[in-house]
Amino acid sequence: MPNRVSLFVTCIVDQLFPKVGMAMAEVLERLGYQVDFPEKQTCCGQPAFNSGYRDEARAVARHFLETFASSEAVVVPSGSCTSMVTHHFAELFQKEPETLARVHALEKRVYEFSTFLTNVAGVDDVGARLDEVVTFHDGCHALRELGIKSAPRRLLAKVRGLELREMLPAEECCGFGGTFSVKFAELSGAMARTKIEAIERTGARAVVSLDPSCLMQIQGALSRAGSSIRTIHLAEVLASR
């Protein structure tokens, strides 16, 4: 078990939701980990990859590999960005055996935050307290590419004062999809509104997710609709006491 972890906060958390990164660091430190933040880090390259620009994605992926080459474990507050590294980097370097070997060496050490807690640190209870009725949104890449379903729920179940109400349907996309959200804005907005209806039906006061980009889409649509339901990243829930 590593006792030192590197944060990959993702570009979106770095630039737009820094408190999510701080919360994640706080939880990890509370569990006794030495936390570092490799300053060279930027992005995983997914925006370019998903938009069909593989050369550009490869350049960013290479930068990622260099930045985290010496990290024992890399913890990421996003299922989607984790999956980019652990599932798609290999696709990008099929024709470069040396780089591919580096990808395979690193991808085993890159963890989505909730699965790091439950599977590596081996904890369900991080000592958090939050008096709130929440619902949980499964990010599609976390759910379908990484198979994350129980880890965040196990963690939420141990948060004192918190009540989790599952939404129906739970596994439907919020409509973000990276550049899809602006290339097909009207369609993406319609998908977000369907998601919001499911959220509202639960009666929850907040939506928790482990993916900041889903939360940006959902909060953006909630805010536009004038709803008082707030969004909160899992790391922030677990850091609160």
Add this chain to the structure above:
Amino acid sequence: MSTEFPQTFPQTFQQKIHSTLADANLQLAIYTATGRLKDKRTENVASDVLPDYQELRSHANAIKKHTIENLDFYLEEFERNVEAHGGKVVYCKDGSDVADFVLGLAKEKGSRLIVKSKSMTTEEVDLNERVEHHGLEAVETDLGEYILQLAHEKPYHIVAPALHKTRYDVAEIFTRELRIPEETQPEKQTLIARGVLREKFLAADIGISGANFLVSDSGAVVIVENEGNARLTTSAPKIHIAVAGIEKVIPRAQDLATFLKLLARSATGQLLSVYTSFLSGPRRPGEVDGPDEFYVVLLDNGRTKLLPDRSKRQSLYCIRCGACLNTCPVYRKIGGHSFPWVYSGPIGAIITPQFMGVSHEPELPFASSLCGACGEVCPVKIDIPKILLELRSDVKKTETREKQNRLEKLGFKIFAWMMTHPRMFEFAGRMAAAMAPAHDGKWIRSVPAPMSIGPVKAWLSQRDLPASPAKSFREMWRQR
């Protein structure tokens, strides 16, 4: 927006999406109908109902992979076995080949009327339009297809072609096209169609069907259906022609044990379709039913173009169950007719660019949030999201200088440069934050006009945007 364009102007992909989203009744019809199919599927593939569901998927995938990799062998074996039973196999390169064959046969036999059972392959090559152009009458006998033929529309969905039509829509179509009093009861509507179609079955000389599976080791065409019309189509007329894509072949009859278990459950949530027909050749001496002549048309129409691509050729594994459509949050919003070809939904989004060329509708592979729900429900495990990503890359690689979005291309060049130069990334982030007033945790509804362009404008057309925080994460980290 749609009403601003006269009918003769084909709508663009984005316009079709817009008009579908704007139609509240249509939205409800699509969402409800797909939801029903989706829920029934989920129920009947659940582990307590079908414990070996995942193993069946893997097995089906393995059979399809093996078959596609040995397609020449199995097609030849299938052909030998069909001919051994007295049938005939006809290879067709494209739709005009299929039409030529049908027209030639009709002329030779002096036939004027064709009955058809549901076939996406014939829809794919516009067979009805092609033969009608030469004075023949082709009548669809699947209820959904019949409704759409009367309405002069293409299928909305691979399995449920008239999924978007309510019973009131059907009443209106019947009244207008059959000149009968309005009838809104689905049972009575079915009887009306049945009355018309019975006469056609009895009068037709040629029956054209599709095929769900072509069984190589027994030379059989397997058709699944719920209405019994395919049985009539393939047995009442003197001539039966089955039209199938070359990828429909499977090696052995015993493989059906795998595929039939998966197909009906995935398509409609039934354990098995009402009718499963095994057709191998014309009526033999002593047999009561069956046609005098039996033909299997094997259609390429772009399929062989996929074979050299190790990854993307898995698109040919598809058994046309439609599960990916019913589960797709995009299809459930934009419906079938927004898509540029008869194949809609996730499977349409991956086969259209491959059969027709990526430039046919370059935006198509991008119309997905890549949520992965399609891949998860695919009974033959086609990795649809992966293929969408590959097609996106193909689109960008093949775009001509005139067609490409130069601003986007430049944008991603800058993105790649910035993301490999951390100091520039930080600097750019701070510049952007300085331009917009910083409010931690605030969400903004609009930005000053000069900034309301491109992606920002598109985002704000639907949602609020998070304001830049006072400090980035790296600043907070340094100062803590």
